[in-house]
Amino acid sequence: MSLLIKNGRIITADKDYVADIYCEDETITQIGPDIAPPAGAEVIDAKGKYVFPGFIDPHVHIYLPFMGTYSKDDHASGSRAALVGGTTTYIEMCCPARTEEPGEAFELWNSKAAAGSACDYSFHMGVTRYDESAEKQLRELVAKGLTSFKIFLAYKGAFGVTDDELYNTLKLAKELGVIVTAHCENADLVAAKQAEFVADGKTGPEWHERSRPVAVEAEGVHHFCTFLEATGASGYIVHTSNRPAVENAIRAQKRGVDVKIETVIPYLVIDDTYAQQPDFEGAKYVMSPPVRSKEHQTFLWEALADGRVDTVGTDHAPFDFTGQKDMGHPARGSDFTKIPNGIPSIEDRVNLLYTHGVCEGKISLNQFVACASTNTAKLFGLPGKGTIEVGADADLVVYDPDYRGTLSAKTQQMNVDYSGFEGWEIKGRPSAVTVRGKVQARDGSFVGDQTRGKLLTRPATHF
Numbered sequence: 001m002s003l004l005i006k007n008g009r010i011i012t013a014d015k016d017y018v019a020d021i022y023c024e025d026e027t028i029t030q031i032g033p034d035i036a037p038p039a040g041a042e043v044i045d046a047k048g049k050y051v052f053p054g055f056i057d058p059h060v061h062i063y064l065p066f067m068g069t070y071s072k073d074d075h076a077s078g079s080r081a082a083l084v085g086g087t088t089t090y091i092e093m094c095c096p097a098r099t100e101e102p103g104e105a106f107e108l109w110n111s112k113a114a115a116g117s118a119c120d121y122s123f124h125m126g127v128t129r130y131d132e133s134a135e136k137q138l139r140e141l142v143a144k145g146l147t148s149f150k151i152f153l154a155y156k157g158a159f160g161v162t163d164d165e166l167y168n169t170l171k172l173a174k175e176l177g178v179i180v181t182a183h184c185e186n187a188d189l190v191a192a193k194q195a196e197f198v199a200d201g202k203t204g205p206e207w208h209e210r211s212r213p214v215a216v217e218a219e220g221v222h223h224f225c226t227f228l229e230a231t232g233a234s235g236y237i238v239h240t241s242n243r244p245a246v247e248n249a250i251r252a253q254k255r256g257v258d259v260k261i262e263t264v265i266p267y268l269v270i271d272d273t274y275a276q277q278p279d280f281e282g283a284k285y286v287m288s289p290p291v292r293s294k295e296h297q298t299f300l301w302e303a304l305a306d307g308r309v310d311t312v313g314t315d316h317a318p319f320d321f322t323g324q325k326d327m328g329h330p331a332r333g334s335d336f337t338k339i340p341n342g343i344p345s346i347e348d349r350v351n352l353l354y355t356h357g358v359c360e361g362k363i364s365l366n367q368f369v370a371c372a373s374t375n376t377a378k379l380f381g382l383p384g385k386g387t388i389e390v391g392a393d394a395d396l397v398v399y400d401p402d403y404r405g406t407l408s409a410k411t412q413q414m415n416v417d418y419s420g421f422e423g424w425e426i427k428g429r430p431s432a433v434t435v436r437g438k439v440q441a442r443d444g445s446f447v448g449d450q451t452r453g454k455l456l457t458r459p460a461t462h463f
């Protein structure tokens with residue numbers, strides 16, 4: 001299998017040049033001007049187009065038992081959606097219940113991905129309980145090549161850990177050289193506020209944000225960073241939504257704490273007015289931490305542009321509007337705390353970031369690649385991913401900047417009955433997307449091999 005991409009403008013995190021790219025089997029083997037098409041090679045003319053490294057989503061939920069229901073995508077639909085939108089690798093959160101064994105949970109999550117992912121994948125291993133048995137299993141999973149843990153300060157009673165468990169998880173992570181990703185919101189404060197609002201009859205989706213205000217997340221970030229400082233572990237704050245939260249992490253960095261910062265595409269393009277829409281429409285935009293006011297959005301773009309924020313993921317968590325989000329509908333007792341949290345966006349991240357970031361001059365093309373691909377590959381040890389160079393995996397996105405179209409639930413690959421971005425214009429989209437040398441998507445359609453995806457792990461010897 002060989003593939004030649006001709007005349008494209010190649011953009012990496014630090015380069016911008018025109019050349020041809022030749023791929024043999026799964027790998028880029030040559031980059032240069034005027035590479036003559038070898039016999040039998042598939043040729044893609046990328047004149048007038050960009051060629052980006054395959055984009056990497058550091059934070060998705062595909063299989064997720066959560067809030068009394070299950071997220072709607074499986075790996076077949078989730079990976080197709082990822083690919084048509086230019087994402088060639090995603091890292092899924094493996095989220096066992098407290099009562100479940102980490103080893104079995106990993107086997108379950110992994111079997112679901114292995115059965116149907118058309119793109120490459122890895123996992124952040126959720127630590128939702130810490131005891132001797134959990135520790136032993138976590139050690140085994142790291143020995144198999146997992147490079148990150150995930151902890152929740154929120155969702156007490158479901159995924160959330162105690163401070164004691166947090167401390168022990170971080171100590172183990174430090175010993176094993178594993179980075180710990182964290183959902184940072186003070187669970188007790190959230191629970192108290194939720195109970196107060198519901199008791200006062202403040203039950204609509206517009207109360208979701210007010211039940212988990214900016215300070216609740218900022219406190220969670222500070223708390224996590226304090227524990228990182230005490231253990232010397234490396235951390236990564238997922239889905240950071242606001243200025244004080246980012247600033248608390250940066251303060252910790254200045255004290256020498258090794259912590260990185262992720263934001264997710266909903267926070268960059270959607271503000272709290274969406275969640276305040278009447279007639280339960282706001283439920284489409286209920287996620288945690290919540291979408292915030294415009295000033296935080298402006299801040300996040302600036303922090304992305306100057307490198308304070310490292311990565312942009314999605315936190316893809318797809319729940320239908322009808323039959324799932326409506327668990328909190330007035331017709332069913334009106335309670336925003338029962339609306340499954342999440343906004344589907346695995347398909348739209350790259351195009352929205354390009355349209356609202358690059359086209360509006362908020363980030364450069366190089367920054368776009370860095371925050372949506374390269375930085376994640378580096379942070380989570382995904383060798384061969386996140387760049388375009390000889391020897392790298394041939395994960396490539398030929399991107400058409402002249403494309404104009406609109407997003408809609410009617411045309412999306414995601415298996416969910418609404419789009420949070422219904423009718424939004426996008427300026428550009430992938431015209432060809434390859435996974436290790438094979439074209440998997442073209443012009444908005446999946447055209448590839450449904451089981452091409454493979455689990456990415458790092459050999460234990462690395463540690």
Ligand code: URP
Nearest residue numbers: 183287288315317341342
């Ligand atoms: O609202 C969200 N974020 N849903 C998915 C679960 C999580 O917290 O990441």
Ligand code: ZN
Nearest residue numbers: 183239288289
């Ligand atoms: Zn979360």
Ligand code: ZN
Nearest residue numbers: 059061093315
């Ligand atoms: Zn998440």
